[in-house]
Amino acid sequence: MLADTVTMKELFRRNMRQYTMIAALVVIWIFFAVMTDGTFISPRNLSNLFLQTVTVAIVACGMVLIIVTGNIDLSVGSVAGFCGAVGAVLQVKYGWDTPSTILAVLITGLIIGAWHGFWVAWKKVPAFIVTLASMLAFRGAILGVTGGATISPMRDSFKEIGTGYIPDLFTARGGFNDTSAFLAAVGIILFVWFEIRQRKKRAETGFQQHPLWMDAGRIAVISLAIAGAFSIMIFNEGIPYAVLVLLAVVLLFRFIGDRTVFGRRLYAIGGNADAAMLSGISIRKNIMALYMLFGSLVALAGIVMTARLNAATTSAGMNMELDAIAAAVIGGTSLMGGEGKITGAVIGALIMSSLDNGMSLMNIDITWQYIIKGLILLTAVWADVAMRQRKG
Numbered sequence: 294m295l296a297d298t299v300t301m302k303e304l305f306r307r308n309m310r311q312y313t314m315i316a317a318l319v320v321i322w323i324f325f326a327v328m329t330d331g332t333f334i335s336p337r338n339l340s341n342l343f344l345q346t347v348t349v350a351i352v353a354c355g356m357v358l359i360i361v362t363g364n365i366d367l368s369v370g371s372v373a374g375f376c377g378a379v380g381a382v383l384q385v386k387y388g389w390d391t392p393s394t395i396l397a398v399l400i401t402g403l404i405i406g407a408w409h410g411f412w413v414a415w416k417k418v419p420a421f422i423v424t425l426a427s428m429l430a431f432r433g434a435i436l437g438v439t440g441g442a443t444i445s446p447m448r449d450s451f452k453e454i455g456t457g458y459i460p461d462l463f464t465a466r467g468g469f470n471d472t473s474a475f476l477a478a479v480g481i482i483l484f485v486w487f488e489i490r491q492r493k494k495r496a497e498t499g500f501q502q503h504p505l506w507m508d509a510g511r512i513a514v515i516s517l518a519i520a521g522a523f524s525i526m527i528f529n530e531g532i533p534y535a536v537l538v539l540l541a542v543v544l545l546f547r548f549i550g551d552r553t554v555f556g557r558r559l560y561a562i563g564g565n566a567d568a569a570m571l572s573g574i575s576i577r578k579n580i581m582a583l584y585m586l587f588g589s590l591v592a593l594a595g596i597v598m599t600a601r602l603n604a605a606t607t608s609a610g611m612n613m614e615l616d617a618i619a620a621a622v623i624g625g626t627s628l629m630g631g632e633g634k635i636t637g638a639v640i641g642a643l644i645m646s647s648l649d650n651g652m653s654l655m656n657i658d659i660t661w662q663y664i665i666k667g668l669i670l671l672t673a674v675w676a677d678v679a680m681r682q683r684k685g
Contacts, residue, residue: 311637314624318644325651333651340529342643342650343522344455347535348373348598350642352613353620354546355590357638358556358583360621361563363630364413364420366584367614368427369591374610375431376402376592377599381444384451391450398592405431406588410581428614435607445604454538455600458531470531477523477532481516488512535597539639542590547635559583563630616645619670628674 325333332338352369359366380398383389389397405427412423446452459472492508526532550556558579561569570576594613599605622628623644624637645666652662 311625311634314637314640314644318640318647321644321647321651325647325654329651329654333654336525336529338650338654339525340533342646343526343536344533344601345650346639346643346646347533347539348594348601349613349616349620349645350539350639351542351594351597352591352617353624353638353642354542354635355587356617356621357624357626357633357635358546358550358559359420359587360618360626360628361550361630361633362559362580362583363563363566364580365618366409366420366424366587366591368409368424368431369594369617370610370613370615371428371431371435372402372405372588372591372610373595373598373613374435374605374608375438376405376595377609378435378438378444378605380451380596380599381447381605382438384447385444391448394451395596398596399589402588402590402592402595403585404588406585406591407581409588410584413584414577414580435605435609439605439607441607443604443606445602447600447603452600452603453534455535455597456603457534459534459537461531470527470529473523473527473532477520477527480523481519484519485512485516535601538593538597542593543635543639550635555579555582560631563632565631615666615670616642619666619673620645622670623673 322334352373356366356369376398379401380394383394383397384391409420409423409427412418413420459470459476461470462472462475488508523532526536548556550559558569558574561572561574562576562579566576595610598609602609620641621633621638622641624634624639624641626633626638648666648669649662652665
């Protein structure tokens with residue numbers, strides 16, 4: 294089929310989940326903007342919203358690959374809270390510096406991930422049971438490490454990870470951050486260059502692609518969306534360091550999922566484990582490696598969470614696993630395995646955080662907040678099942 298035969302109808306059908314998700318986010322923002330008399334879309338609140346999204350979005354990026362393989366991890370909230378508590382104890386009680394603390398926490402997460410991978414990949418215990426056990430065990434471990442008390446304050450250099458902003462280079466005045474503006478411009482230029490390069494590659498290899506006007510329109514819309522998102526932070530206090538951490542995680546996991554043999558093997562395992570095994574893929578080794586990688590990622594989320602709170606608390610990370618799973622599913626990851634997008638999970642995390650933020654601004658009772666989020670998760674899973682049945 295020739296590249297220029299792709300129609301708008303085909304494009305919409307292929308990307309219907311993504312378009313629906315973006316439309317839902319826009320509707321949610323408009324609704325809360327109206328209901329809060331514009332407070333929701335103020336630069337300060339949206340900048341805080343992005344910060345609130347970071348921790349869940351980091352975990353959701355890894356959760357996509359976990360679910361893609363047909364597994365699950367229910368322990369992320371407890372593990373993130375435990376890793377954050379380990380970091381706080383090392384800094385507050387033992388006086389460790391920030392780099393050493395970060396390294397120790399990441400290694401802790403790696404070991405926990407290896408523990409999960411051992412039971413899931415080698416002992417064939419269902420991931421649901423393994424991580425449910427860890428959810429309970431590490432919630433207790435948090436109490437053991439902290440002694441049931443809040444551990445604080447962290448070193449300023451550690452706290453900056455969760456609360457700091459990129460400093461100005463030249464302007465040194467409030468209301469505009471020139472460093473953030475420069476990084477945003479560089480990001481947009483790199484995105485446009487990458488998309489043009491990908492189009493040229495598809496043309497050279499004869500792969501099917503969209504008409505030029507269609508790709509140009511998509512690139513323009515996405516570029517404007519990137520510029521708008523960064524402008525919110527540029528005209529507030531700048532880009533938070535935590536957001537940069539999230540961007541790095543998104544780029545890394547997109548590269549792993551789309552560009553590496555390891556990532557393609559994970560999708561193959563989730564699509565058809567028997568076929569993957571017959572083709573020579575070691576399911577045990579790949580699942581083990583995935584859980585170790587995910588353990589380090591959850592530890593990173595624990596670092597950001599602890600830095601943002603400037604403390605380790607016994608309730609840290611509570612219900613994070615539900616938000617991460619919901620973000621992944623809302624973002625297009627199928628609970629049946631074999632299908633999922635990293636960027637979709639980030640948008641899903643933004644939707645979940647927007648609901649939390651907006652309902653809090655409206656002073657909606659916490660009872661209804663949980664009910665609404667639960668119904669949204671149920672609806673997302675139902676939509677995934679319905680779409681798969683339609684394809685079948």
